[in-house]
Amino acid sequence: MKTHKSLxxxxxxxxxxxxxxxxxxxxxxxxxxxxxxxxxxxxxxxIGDDKCQRYAELARPINMHTLVDSLTGAQGLSRAAVRQSLPQIVK
Incomplete structure (x- = not known):
């Protein structure tokens, strides 16, 4: 199902x-x-360190979750989380 994009x-x-x-x-x-x-x-x-960094910056003040479909994606998010001192939780 497609989601709306309305605030x-x-x-x-x-x-x-x-x-x-x-x-x-x-x-x-x-x-x-x-x-x-x-x-x-x-x-x-x-995909990409720049997007992973933006995600990590966004995750600081709010409750963010995302999906990972590759080791490369998980590693990118991990690097960004370390830079932002965020907990890294993979389920």
Missing amino acids: RLAKQEQELGASGITCVKLAEAEEMAVGGITSILLAYPL
């Missing part, structure tokens, strides 16, 4: 009890976080 709808969902929202792109997650959404699942694997 207004995400806020309504949160007010009605949703535990978080799902975003496909990192830029969407950044926009939602700036708009006050505090729990986000990024549902598309991150």
Whole structure:
């Protein structure tokens, strides 16, 4: 199912009890976080150190989760988490 990209709808969902929202792109997650959404699942694997770093910076103030589909992706996120002193939890 495709998710909406509306901050207004995400806020309504949160007010009605949703535990978080799902975003496909990192830029969407950044926009939602700036708009006050505090729990986000990024549902598309991150590729590249720059995106991993942006993800780690975003994860500092809010509850962020993402998916990893390769060792390379996991290593990139790990490096970014270390730079931001974030806990690294892989399930």
